[in-house]
Amino acid sequence: MARTVNEQEYALKRSEILAATRKLLYRKGYDQITIKDVIDEVQISKGAFYHYFESKQALLEALLDQTRAESEVMLRDIISDTSLPPVARLQHFFDTVGRWKVAQKEYVLSLLRSWYADENVLVRLRVQEGMVVHIAPLLNHLIAEGVAEGTFHTAFPDVAGQMILTLLVGMGDTFAKALFVADRSAATIAQIERMIAAYNDAIDRVLGVPAGTLHLIDEATTREWFVLGGAA
Structure with a gap:
């Protein structure tokens, strides 16, 4: 005891x-x-x-793990809401995470500045591995539901969640790096929106849904990051 x-x-x-x-x-x-x-x-x-x-790096890793765990709780709550079809639950997850990040923008930006520092490469890799271990199975379960009801069309529901996470991390890297560039011109924002559209298209293809079905982040949220504060 x-x-x-x-x-x-x-x-x-x-x-x-x-x-x-x-x-x-x-x-x-x-x-x-x-x-x-x-x-x-x-x-x-x-x-x-x-x-x-x-070490300070261990503290950073714990903070990032805590953030990942908070996302996991959100995802579990959304997946358990069977009143919504799988495609709506997946979109709800993307939207919820996007709003959660905007709501604590300064905290997220501070973590991002450290996330890409050379001395934190191993921390970044371990946290990403944690995402695959904890988040991918939840996404796989949701995708398998969608395949069973005929709204998702993929022959690989057991690994599609990991593929989506890979796309999320890739888009997040590109998005975050753009936040730390001083240029906030309309052309730059348009370029970011085009990049996001490409990732959205990739996720639609992975899940075999019509183009435009899912989006990782909407235009309003994108512009809030880049126009209303950014990372300058």
């Missing part, structure tokens, strides 16, 4: 450190945060911090 209490205490303190780090991210951005900042925010010793996280 004592071990269970200790595990609970460990998880609670770890969550407290992550919550404090998220607050610091809003105020300073990840690159400007030091381990001392986190220690001061939580009011723990340096030794206590390293009991929970071996």
Whole structure:
């Protein structure tokens, strides 16, 4: 019984450190945060911090895993809503994640700046592997439902979820890198929208649905990122 209490205490303190780090991210951005900042925010010793996280990179990985887990919860809730057909549930997932990111734009932008730093390459790979392990099976289940009812048409429902995640990551990389370019001209936004349209078309093809059935992000959300704040 004592071990269970200790595990609970460990998880609670770890969550407290992550919550404090998220607050610091809003105020300073990840690159400007030091381990001392986190220690001061939580009011723990340096030794206590390293009991929970071996490095700043480990802290970043935990934050990204937490973000992935939040997406997983959203996806599970959406998949369980059988009042909607599979294609509507998949679109609802894309829309929900898009709105969730916009709602905490500064936090997402701060994570993205760190996500592409050279020193965080291994973190990025591990988090992407976690997405495949945790998210792809949920998408596969939803796609298999759609195949069974005849709305999705793919011979590979057992791996289609992983293919969709690959497309999501690819589009996210291109989209995020564009956010950190100063150019906010109409031509640049049009180029981004064309890129998104290409990814949308690819997902429609993977799932065997008519062109224009699904979209990863709508025009209004795209313009909110690039016109109303961006990453400048």
